[in-house]
Amino acid sequence: MQRLDMKQLLQQKLSPQQIQFIKLLQIPTAELEARIKEELEVNPALEEGDDQDEEFEEQDRDDEDFDNDPDAEFDSDNSTLDEDFDEPRDEQPEVELPVAEVPEPEERQQDNDDLDLSDYLNDDEIAGYKMQGDGPGEDEDDREMPLADTSGSLIDSLLDQLGFASLDEKQEAIGRQLIGSIDGDGYIRRDLSAIANDLAFSQNLETSVPEIEAVLRVIQSFDPAGIGARDLQECLLLQLERRHQDDPDVEHAERIITDTFEEFTKKHYSRIQQRLDLEDDELKDAIALILKLNPKPGGTGPVGMGKVQYIIPDFILTNDNGQLNLTLNARNAPELRVSPAYTEMFQAYDKASKKDAKMKEAVTFVKQKLDSAKWFIDAIRQRQNTLLRTMDSIVRYQHDFFLEGDESKLRPMILKDIAQEIGMDISTVSRVANSKAVQTEFGIYPLKYFFSEGIATDSGEDASSREVKHILKEIIEGESKSRPLSDDKLEKMLNARGYNIARRTVAKYREQLNIPVARLRKEL
Incomplete structure (x- = not known):
């Protein structure tokens, strides 16, 4: 038996302009430039420049039209002059932050037969960004912004070296397959039998594991040293093979890696010295040589796979005799405007006596582009306003740190503190803090660096966890490397300081600082 039930539900949904604002808010400055260029390409109604340029262009066009019409000044009925004095030219208003609220998309949807052109003939109101038809698709978050790569990749370099090797056609095919199997850090982690199966299925090339291993030895002789290794032990040995074999330190290092690799990874130096019968100086020199080797040959060097991303600060903070001045990076404040040509299209349509279907279709297209341009400009300005409000609150909260750059002056601060002060949601502050950076006189810091929890002290006050980490790091740096401090001893030392x-918690902070346990910090 079927039943009909009525339920009343309350749901909260983001409007399209809110979604667009969130996407623009969380991207860093470098990606913002690419996003603006992309929008300029797809939307002809959006142009670079400010509103003042548009005012000068309109004035120049009016002066030119007046100069080209010599009879206008002596018109018998003075209609031209009367219109000029009775109807002053509209001026482009200066938009102030924060921007006015944007109407919901449902309120702006109209039938093609009832187009209201007054919204577009009057530039007093700039709406938000409407994501309909011409914007990026839903998969925008899944796309990665391409990075410029001025140098050749590691794969290209290895393929070039493969071309100079004396290999036959079959061996070259095996070599290309092996090079394609190299990971980003320079290792081949696939089993050679699996690579043989790939060659059989993809290229119909029958081969054996010994043949593949012979070609692999050739690739392992390429630059950088250690490339094509199947594990760390082989990677280190490949690099030691290129050293002078007459050097006793190289000989001792090869013995350590070959015979006592497990003890070496655990830093059991006494066992290594006992098994290999090495003197203290010999063991120390050999270990020092091994530590200079590169454990990830594919991730460094001019032909490495790793791409370097330079941090572009979103904020610039200067100290003028104790007065902190915060400015927004100019790249975050681009000069954008709506194309005046598209506004003139609406003026022409409004004055046209005959409005056929093609004209209505054209004006609908222009309407959509104008909506997109105005809403994009509004989203950019809202982004600037949110960034400045958030960073200004952080500067006030961490004022002592920004004056001196002393980490011990950092106050405990969480996202909720800033969100309550600026009157925004915690998720908004989180989006700003996770992808933005500020340039100070002491260096460039990510905003999330200033957020930390509080640790209780003997005085009853809360100390920033960043301060505790700084002290913990100083204690570890000053410890005796022959007898490093355990977490228990570090806990007692911190407790003694209040x-x-x-x-x-000491172990958690030590791991966050990428500091290994005491056993792995031991040195000779």
């Missing part, structure tokens, strides 16, 4: 912290 920080009420547990051992597991």
Whole structure:
């Protein structure tokens, strides 16, 4: 038996302009430039420049029309002059932040037969960005912004070296397959039998594991040293093979990697010295040589796979005799405007006596582009306003740190503190903090660097976890490397300084600082 039930639900949905604002807010400055260029390409109604340029262009066009019409000044009925004085020219208003609220898309949807041109003839109101038809698709978040690569990749370099090797056609095919199997750090982690199966299925090339291993040895002789290794032990040995074999340190290092690699990874130096019968100086020199080798040959060098991304600060903070001045990076404040040509199209349509279907179709297209341009400009300005409000609040909260750059002056601060001060949601502050950076006189810092939890002290005040990490790092740097401090000892030392912290918290902070355990910090 079927039943009809009525339920009343309350749902909260983001409008298209809110979604667009969120996407623009979370991207860094470098990607913002690419996003603006993309929008300029797909929307002809959006142009670079400010509103003042448009005012000068309109004035020049009016002066030119007046000069080209010598009878206008002596018109018998003075209609031209009367219109000029009775109807002053509209001026482009200066848009102030924060921007006025944007009407919902449902309110702006109209039938083609009832187009209201007054919204477009009057530039007093700039709406938000409408994501209909001409904007990026839903898969925009899944796309990655391409990075410029001025140098050749590692794969290209290896293929070039393969071309100079004396290999036959079959061996070259095996070599290309092996090079294609190299990971980003320079290792081949696939089993050679699996590579043989790939050659059989994809290229119909029957081969054996010994044949593949012979070609692999050739590739392992290419630059950079250690490329094509199947594990760390082989990678280090490949690099030691290119050293002078007459050097005793190289000989001792090869013995350590070959015979006592497990002890070496665990830094059991006493066992290594006992098994290989090495003197203290010999062991120390050999270990120093091994530590200079590159464990990831594919991720460094001019032909490495790793791409370097330079941090472009979103904010610039200067100290003028104790007065902190915060400015937004000029790249975050592009000069954009709506094309005046598209506004003139609407003026021409409004004055046209005959409005056929083609004209209505054309004006609908222009309407869509104008909506997109105005809403994009509004989203950019809202982004600027949100960035400045958030960073200004952070500067006030961490004022002492920005004056001196001393990490011990950092106050405990969480996202909720800033969100409550600026009257925004925590998710908005999180989007700003996770992808933005500020340039100070002490260096460039990501905004998330200034957010930290509080640790109770003996004085009853809260200390920033960043401050505790800074002190923990100083203690570890000053420890005896022959007898490094355990987490228990570090806990007692921090407690003696007045920080009420547990051992597991010490271990967590040590891991966040990328500091290994005491056993792995031991040195000869």
